[in-house]
Amino acid sequence: MFRRMRLKMNKSKLHLLDAGIIVELFRLGIWENVVSHFDISVSEIVAGEAHFFRDQKGNRQTIDLAEFVDSNRIQSVFATPSQAQEFLSHFGPDHAERLDPGELESLACLFSSSEDTLICSADSIVFIVLGATDNRDWGVSLEEMLKQCGLARVLDWRFTRKFREKYSDQGFQDRMTGMGPSGL
Amino acid sequence: MTLGNRLKLARERAGRTLNEVSGTTGVGTSSISEFENDKREPRMSVLNKLAQAYGRPLAFFFDPSPASNEEVVLWREEPDPSLAPDIEVKFLKLCRQYHHLEKWCGAVRDVSLPLAEGSPDQFSYPQAQALATKVRKDLGLGDHPGPALGMVLEEVHAVKIFYLGFDPTGCAACAYSSQFGAAILLNSKNAPWRRSFDLAHELFHILTWNVFRIGADSPVARPTPFEEKLADAFASHLLLPAEALQNSINSILEDGKIGADGVVNIAREYDVSMDALIWRLHFLYHWTNRDDTKEKIKNIKKETHTKRKWQSPESDELPGRYVALATRALNTGQMSTGKFAEYLGVSRQEAESYVSQDAVEDEQIEITPT
Numbered sequence: 001m002f003r004r005m006r007l008k009m010n011k012s013k014l015h016l017l018d019a020g021i022i023v024e025l026f027r028l029g030i031w032e033n034v035v036s037h038f039d040i041s042v043s044e045i046v047a048g049e050a051h052f053f054r055d056q057k058g059n060r061q062t063i064d065l066a067e068f069v070d071s072n073r074i075q076s077v078f079a080t081p082s083q084a085q086e087f088l089s090h091f092g093p094d095h096a097e098r099l100d101p102g103e104l105e106s107l108a109c110l111f112s113s114s115e116d117t118l119i120c121s122a123d124s125i126v127f128i129v130l131g132a133t134d135n136r137d138w139g140v141s142l143e144e145m146l147k148q149c150g151l152a153r154v155l156d157w158r159f160t161r162k163f164r165e166k167y168s169d170q171g172f173q174d175r176m177t178g179m180g181p182s183g184l
Numbered sequence: 185m186t187l188g189n190r191l192k193l194a195r196e197r198a199g200r201t202l203n204e205v206s207g208t209t210g211v212g213t214s215s216i217s218e219f220e221n222d223k224r225e226p227r228m229s230v231l232n233k234l235a236q237a238y239g240r241p242l243a244f245f246f247d248p249s250p251a252s253n254e255e256v257v258l259w260r261e262e263p264d265p266s267l268a269p270d271i272e273v274k275f276l277k278l279c280r281q282y283h284h285l286e287k288w289c290g291a292v293r294d295v296s297l298p299l300a301e302g303s304p305d306q307f308s309y310p311q312a313q314a315l316a317t318k319v320r321k322d323l324g325l326g327d328h329p330g331p332a333l334g335m336v337l338e339e340v341h342a343v344k345i346f347y348l349g350f351d352p353t354g355c356a357a358c359a360y361s362s363q364f365g366a367a368i369l370l371n372s373k374n375a376p377w378r379r380s381f382d383l384a385h386e387l388f389h390i391l392t393w394n395v396f397r398i399g400a401d402s403p404v405a406r407p408t409p410f411e412e413k414l415a416d417a418f419a420s421h422l423l424l425p426a427e428a429l430q431n432s433i434n435s436i437l438e439d440g441k442i443g444a445d446g447v448v449n450i451a452r453e454y455d456v457s458m459d460a461l462i463w464r465l466h467f468l469y470h471w472t473n474r475d476d477t478k479e480k481i482k483n484i485k486k487e488t489h490t491k492r493k494w495q496s497p498e499s500d501e502l503p504g505r506y507v508a509l510a511t512r513a514l515n516t517g518q519m520s521t522g523k524f525a526e527y528l529g530v531s532r533q534e535a536e537s538y539v540s541q542d543a544v545e546d547e548q549i550e551i552t553p554t
Contacts, residue, residue, distance in 0.1 A: 018521065019522065023532070044228070053533075080227060081225055096246045097242075100523055128517045156536075
């Protein structure tokens, strides 16, 4: 039901699920490159939050995502509580507490959509959710994403392919041992 | 319970009017009303704003079980009414978060305290004093319970203790719930020796929760003045055991008197305020004139106030175990980085450093069970 395609060189749909990815792209100074390379979406909650990063001189720089949404350079997607409820019904309401509100909105939105969208995150719980729903190939790390568009960088552990694989596998193991969700 | 019911309940429990919520969230009053009456569904981003305004996690609005009516915060010297609801919301939120962390890490512990039983009309000073003696013995607190009390309650008996700073009044509170167990809130702006007494005072309310709080349709939210006096008597007997205190006094007694320095030193030894110590002496040595005792306190304070400096209180709001569990939950994929930041009250960037520090390597140490 939920079809996703592997990363392609033409403009693939890419959902940036957590603010950590966005902040890192700004910190690395490659946000604009990534925006031009992918069809980017973020959740309405993440788009509406204030984000900032420290530049190389240590100065605090504000990120204005609304500006990119308003100019249609990135897309903001929203979910309703009913969609979130449907997503949570497979995991239990407890997952609403474990996830960031922006992440819950993103996952609710993506799990109720049939569009081919890759999910980029640096949060272990997100990859566990994807593994537990047998959707490991929906996830992509920042490292893989940048490599695909020729912007490869040495990144922190949480942005790496190994990190994604570790937690996707953990989620898949949960599924195999009956600890994962049902019905997805 | 519908989403609308939960929205209304959360707003009412937070003591907010539609207008007030509209003012802080920017969501129109008619929209909020429609959401509460299930006429329209808010977007998740709007629900998130409302949840923040009510001090509720988003999960509260997705919980299919009936909303619990049992969470009561009991105050010792309640803060200004304009501040109390916000502090209560924050305190209860921390209690629930602590419980979530325990659950996610498989570290839920039951409160193991010698809870009192009986009815309120049977409970008087001798019972409060006997309870103090029993608690001191059962908890292994020794002759000087003050310095160790907080650690023993937290580490051994699973009482959740938080420190929040609030002005201009208010000193301590407690809550007891079948969901998160026993929790105590102390004012971090109070002097450490006052916090010891507050802790013991709140412990009395926890121990007697079934005596004074249960029985009515909903928990009794306010202690009577007599219950407060019992809590003070309990705290005094717990922190200043008669025999040990008399031995301490005898060891510095000169010609049947002790100087102001001696009083200060004993108060430090037992981790209590001078007021608490002198009132304990009042009852222990059967002084009869309360005005004389008040005068003694005033004079000793006058003489010693420059000697006993107020050390800056610890600024940590969160128990060490809470932080350790949160770190574990983050690094085992039990919670998101954003949630971790929220639970610890740190920035997202700071939260991310916990992932980097703790999860770079997957090195394992082999342990052979013995």
